[in-house]
Amino acid sequence: QSALTQPRSVSGSPGQSVSISCTGTSSDVGGYNYVSWYRQHPGTAPKVIIYDVNKRPSGVPDRFSGSKSGNTASLTISGLQAEDEADYYCCSYVVGNTWVFGGGTKLTVL
Amino acid sequence: EVQLVESGGGLVQPGGSLKLSCAASGFTFSGSAIHWVRQASGKGLEWVGRIRSKANNYATEYTASVKGRFTISRDDSKDTAYLQMSSLKTEDTALYYCTRFPDGDACPFDYWGQGTLVTVSS
DSSP, X not given: OOOBBOOSEEEEOTTOOEEEEEEOOTTTTTTOSOEEEEEEOTXXXXXXXXXXXXXXXXXXOTTEEEEEEXXXXXXXXXXXXXXXXXXXXXXXXXXXXXXXXXXXXXXXXX | OOEEEXXXXXXXXXXXXXXXXXXXXXXXXXXXXXXXXXXOXXXXXXXXXXXXXXXXXXXXXXXXXXXXXXXXXXXXXXXXXXXXXXXXXXXXOEEEEEEEEESSSOOTTOOBOOXXXXXXXX
């Protein structure tokens, strides 16, 4: 199972919006609504920010939103803040009861 | 407070074995699947495998690169899951996290441990 495809890096200025894409296949992203997104700051464990494509766990601000079209899922962060600078990973259920992560995207807040 | 604490990491030679533990507290352990995810230094997250709950027959699945070498188990009486690793390769060197996925219509991987470092080197 190959990793889902994410851009290696994205950037934005405080207050702006950025989107991160996550491309898979019909066997994972395109076939199921089980895409989740994780934020990871250096030296810390990942934290879930979106699950089931567009659901936010309790405590995650509505600046974070998720969507999916075909085999590509997207994470959008609006109103960028300095604390949003981190690595972001998508994750999807895969046919056959396994899971796969994306390669990760480094978000830089300019 | 939900907590997951990994232990058992260390330095092991190629071809060797190691058993990691994931001790849980603060939630109903028996009602969650436990997944293992690893991260090589400076690299991305890689899903390793999972064990489901008793309600789901303790089913296990693994990523292809570890199938046949790694075994996940759990002891619900001790609220602990395990990752038995054998025939270790240098490419298995990574920080290993355990994370939970509660049964039902729940948020996956909502809590993670701090990770335990496995180094495979001669």
